[in-house]
Amino acid sequence: MLHRLTATQLKSFTERGRYADGGGLWFQVSAFNTRAWIFQYRIGGRVRQKGLGPYPQVGLEKARKKAGKCRDQLDDGIDPIADTKAQARKKTTFKQMATAYVEAQAPGWRNAKHRQQWTNTLTTYVYPDIGDEAVCDVDKTKVLKVLKPVWAKTPETAERIRGRIEKILDYAKSNGAREGDNPAAWRGNLAHDFPGRSRLARVKNHEAMPYTAVPGFMTELRKRDSISARALEFTILTAARTGAVIGATWHELDLAEKLWTVPPDRAGVKIEGNKPKVVPLCDRAITILKALPREDGNPHVFVGGTRGKGISNMAMLELVRGMVRKGMTVHGFRSSFKDWAAECTRYENIVSEAALWHAVADKVEAAYRRGDLLEKRRRLMRDWMNYCAQPPAKRDGVVTPLRKGDLA
Template sequence: MSFKAFATDYIKAQSPGWKNPKHRQQWTNTLTTYAYPVIGDLPIDSLDQSHILKILRPIWNGKTETANRIRSRIENILDAAKVEGLRTGENPARWRANLKHVLPKRADVAPVKNHPAMPYADVPQFMAELRIKNSTSARALEFTVLTAVRTSATIGAVWDEFDFDAKLWTVPAERADVKITDGKPRFVPLCKRALEILDSFRERTDDSPYVFPGGKLRYPLSNMAMLNLLHDMRSDFTVHGFRSSFKDWASECTRADNIVSEMALFHVVKDETERAYRRGVLLEKRRKLMRDWEGFCAQPPAKRDGVVTPFRKKERA
């Protein structure tokens, strides 16, 4: 059997279990672009390390993340082929004790770059300018800053995720954080201004299921819409960077426990003690923190010198 034929069957068999429906298309697209031209027609039992390197070397330095995803996908496919008796021997696409000795480390050729973040002291001025703009992307960006979520959480939001009585937003795991592996949703306590933004969209007459609809009927806002608006206003920063602005503000201008702001950002809590602490979701503590963040964002820009949010008395767990 050829690699392409087996890979096609593998994707068809595995995709019903993938939580993100886009994964099937991503697998197919990357293999079609990079792998099939090199090994697609070759017998799957004939592939060795030289074939894998012929795929990876041309893109490893310039498209490192893409190259590593392709490597991982080929590794999974070849592992499955071995289980089905179509291959023997070691997997030539495996990184550990194999490709790591002939390819540079990903961190060396594609170091992690932090998203440029607006200094938190500048956020009130920015929010004041943002509030006077009248567009879906402006309200979506304001909502994103106030809730400290990722772009994907906002643009994919649908009305069924919101409990207006509880003032709570339930974000599915696949949109909350790419690193979430437990499959559990995350919860966002909604401040007053966030609820006002939602209310302003509830009276729409279109039939889009999305809170922040895009230009095409029944499609969400583009994932570039907020970034384009932000770059028109402040070209040096990213939407994701506001999460860092929020974290810096919470660390420097409040006495909220670190775990409270970490949970507000949906970060994975690794420490055993903190994991036990987080079981209560810390929802009320997070509500207070997000109300304080809303108040900070709404402060008149002229009052933003120095520490603008008074320290709270530290609450006991």
């Protein structure tokens, strides 16, 4: 029998207990006269109880409608409690779960910068693809979409991203927000989709130095007194392409304004409107330029061994490989810079992308960056200079000494 209770009765119940309205709907009076609605049902051989809300916030008619919905679900073979949990999971996005994970873990992290590094990595590499996805719907295909663009360029960064996604998805499962295997797990899963890092290092084109090793490398580089050493240091500090640096001429430089204007034909990338690329120069870059020797009749900034010519396109590469090992590239320092910007700074992704002269496909973002973000880029390159100038010792858990064995 349905609808046994009346509104008057609900107000009169004072003894602890449950009062049936019929059809599985119960009015429950608990300690301290707290009152609530319960829907009781049997499914799979066991009795379950689903809370429908407190009284009087949920009145008699509303409770009956909720109970009716539960009965309809049961008629369709749906468990009301399981369905509620499933709907809640669908409402929780990956970004929300990641934020909750960081909040839960941050108090136990010894390094205060660790939280910022987590947030920056997720914001730069992960959220654009899966941040707004329901965390329960993140599958292997979506994880691969995040990882593949990064893995071939900087496997160390990709592995860090993968590990963080895996931890967030594990956290989601432990909190009932998703079920099944973790699509970001390595062993028996993604290990079949990517070459191991040691094997990848032998085949990738622009092997990058971990950004944590760059300060140590720069310390050793500054000890070397050669044009190629200064050219390499300048290249790293500006995050420029090799071709732009070896072809640089003095008329492109404005030392007073601390600017370098690179012609579009030497930028190494298609530039909107075929305009020159303006590069902000940090103080150390200016110091390098002012100390360089000049050759009469030679317009090149970095003078080569042949009169009237600049350094060769192999000069910096041979220096890098002589200092570290074969396989390391000059171009890879651009990836080191990008990883540092993502991990250790709060600059928007578009600022570091502009500093690297990368094309931006999105029309809104492209419009936003038409001014080249010059002042933000100037501050970013200043911070990069300061980071590179740190002594090669562990500082805040970020900088590590450069050892050939670490990179072999």
